[in-house]
Amino acid sequence: MQRKNSTMKSRAREILDNILDKGEPAINAFISDRESESLFLDFKRSADNGSGKKLHMNDRANLARAISGFGNSEGGVVVWGVDCREGEDYADVACAKFPLSDARKFLSWLEGAVSSATIPQHSGVENFAVLSSDGKEGFVITYIPSSNYAPHQVIASGKGQYQYYIRSGSDFMPTPHAVLSGMFGRRPQPRIFQMFVAAPPKIKESDISQIETTLGVLIANGGLGIASDLFMSLKFLSVPGKNCRLAIQPPDMNNWTIWSFLEVHFTALSKDNIKLPPDVSLQPFTITLSMKPPFDKDLRIEGLCGCGQSPSFNFTIENSPKVIGELYNEFILKHTQQKLPDWSAVHEEFDFWNIGEKSKLAKEAYT
Secondary structure: OEEEEOOOOOHHHHHHHHHHHHOHHHHHHHHHOOOEOOOOEEEEOOOOOOOOOOOOHHHHHHHHHHHHHHHOOOOEEEEEOEEEEEOOOOOEEEEEEOOEOOHHHHHHHHHHHHOOOEEOOOOOOEEEEEEOOOOOOEEEEEEEOOOOOOOOEEOOOOOOOOOEEEEEOOEEEEOOHHHHHHHHOOOOOOOEEEEEEEOOOEEEOOEEEEEEEEEEEEEEEOOOOOEOOOEEEEEEEEOOOOOOEEEEOOOOOOOEEEEEEOOOEEEEEEOOOOOEOOOOEEEEEEEEEEEOOOOOOOEEEEEEEEEOOEEEEEEEEEEOHHHHHHHHHHHHHHHHOOOOOOHHHHHHHOOOOOOOOHHHHHHHHHO
16 A cells, blocks of 8 residues: 655645746746745845856855745745845835846755755755756746754855844844744644555455445654644545445544544544654544446545644545546456556556645645
8 A cells, every 4th residue: 555645735835836837937927927025935136147156155145044034934935036126015026037047057056055054954945947948047946845943043154144034024034032932942843734545446346347445544743743632534525426435444443532423524533542753644544435437526525634732734535527437447448358557556547536646745735
């Protein structure tokens, strides 16, 4: 069985994905729309447009402040190669493109500067090149997620050295000791999110036209603290057709107290002696989906999980009748022809739960 993570994106990740999906047109839109800098978005023009022999010291200092400020806050994205000026409403807005002379080279300089920018180092920083039509000039996007290891102190030489920053509005603000103590002078907190364990679908022995597939739904802790009072609820909102059934397999009653309402709303609450350490998961539910045509409705399940020490986490499992029908027909055909892939690959090729692409995102947002 393969572990799959959940679907929730941070705001910073949404901005990053939009830029990477659209490329330079997304950057053009920032300028034409006079996009404002915000809690999650910052524009930077390189001090020398990346034309030097190494990363300019001003760019190195700006990178360090961004890593500290976004890492100590809720995360964010820096777009290198865009100039920002104060607009009519006194907000800092994107006003012009100043492409980097060699975007890939500038990216490599940033990659090399990350480890020496802050203490502790922020290992979650990623850089991406967005190239212009000539294939060399372009822009670099720096993605800085919120950090579990905050606070991060700037150690790169230049403006702000030895300061701690947070993101405040559209600025990186030095943070007094009293504020730092209030933000980070506490016990490490858990961060709860949901994961999946998918099993390969199979033909039901009693009815060769019926496919059965199971999905384990887990609670995972991506934080640094121990979680207790764990909970998860599932709502079965829609099945793909009249010949389809969703059911909960016999649950783990040793670790959970579980109850249901009308066999469509299920809740699990961990028992008093259950604790969830960092990077560990528990499985309160296993869902079984039995199906055969016709398929004329969405598969839709809504879920919520959390613990007593952190905010709760919402997730959705959904797929369209069209996709389910196509997967069903292909699976039946390959089963009849004895051409199904190896056991380890079946659940990826026939993802009736539609969790394959979504599953990367929750851990990025919550760890």
